[in-house]
Amino acid sequence: MTPEVLVMLDLRAFREPPAGPDGYRVLWSELEPRLTGLDLRRQDRLEWDHQGRGRVGVWVINVDRCPERVDASTRFAVCGIMEPPKIAYRCATCAGAGVTRYGPFICGSCGSADPAQRVCDEHAVILNLNFQQVSCPRHVPSCSCGRTATVWCAGPQCHLRKAWCDLHVRAHPGDPLTFYCGPCYTARFPACATAGCASTGSLQCEFTGDGHACARRACPRHAYRWQVYGPHRRGLVLCADHYRRLPTLPQDELIYQILAGTARRRSTQRSLKLPRLTTVRHIFINVRRELLTIAVLLELVERTAARHSGQPGLTELVAEHRGNWRADVDVERERDAQGLRHFAQLKQILTDTGRHDLAARITFSEFKPHLKAIYVRVPGELTALFIGRQGATIKELQRRLGLDIKLEKL
DSSP states (O other), X not given: OOOOEEEEEEOTTBSSOOSSHHHHHHHHHHHGGGGTTOOTTTOOEEEEXXXXXXXXXXXXXXXXXXXXXXXXXXXXXXEEEEOOOOOSSBBHHHHHTTOOXXXXXXXXXXXXXXXXXXXXXXXXXXXXXXXXXEEOGGGOOBOTTSSBOOEEBOSTTTTTSOEEOGGGEEEXXXXXXXXXXXXXXXXXXXXXXXTTOOSBOOEEOOOEETTXXXXXXXXXXTOEEEOTTOTTSOOEEEOHHHHHHGGGSOHXXXXXXXXXXXXXXXXXXXXXXXOOHHHHHHHHHHHHOOOOOHHHHHHHXXXXXXXXXXXXXXXXXXXXXXXXXXXXXXXXXXXXXXXXXXXXXHHHHHHHTTOHHHHHHOEEEEEEGGGTEEEEEOOGGGHHHHHOGGGHHHHHHHHHHTSEEEEOOO
């Protein structure tokens, strides 16, 4: 049996497409005789006007199976038909002018109520390439000033739901296709509060007063980071005025700033933790030049939290860390007991070597077993005597004590 010749019918220019399977069979019975005697290996695409009803095309798919000449024994199989496209969605504006045109867009104003109100690409009004908000000519958005709007505002107040004219928008500093109205631009890119600075105040001061953050804006160049969480987390943001005020704050107020700032951040950073009391201890050393024990710091925290118990999240935050802090106190007590024993040995060494004034006036600060180091405070006028020429005295003391000796800097 002769293999079938696969053909595709191109009826895109045929004005009377068949109504059903039987109509296609009739049409093929009219077309097939015209192929007799042809060498379809050389003519794999044929086209002609059929009975004044439009042009018809026949495309041969498997040329390698065609005979040298088509005759009555040649078997054909129609494997596909290309027809004129059917417009499912017509542009309502074009339809009003008696024209049928594909409308791929839906007007945001009238399309939701009437799906038939489609818009073609010629009549669609698209502001700043936002294809999610298309308008038909009847619903072009207007600016609040009455002029025809040209762009949608992408700011925090408008959220691409309000459009503005060119006179009332500003472009994003780094994206020429994103625009903001005046109020949204100010909210999105607030000015730095530092006099004479033209930069964006992208950071807000987190100093807390009367339960509210200062919120003064500052650019990265004029803002300060108070590293209360250590070197690997972003510290609390402070404006220049409040950064300068830190050393003057009372003890409980300094604690309150750490607690309140952390409690506020926890609304968006649930994993954020308060610093360990050992870290708070160093904060007091750096800010107030004051050395406090862990036990005293815990008492300060408890008293401060109780006084501000009405502030949202603060009491819960302290309760979450209380267990670790009490463990810090126990560790400190044991560590200080060891440190005081070493300190007593150090004073004895100084006494034995005739340095009675040093032995009487140095004081114990801290002992760090993991560093094998003891920290002591030495009056300024005796520091050189304690260290010795080229460090000879302190090196000798370290050798005899068996520990590194560090001078506490207050």
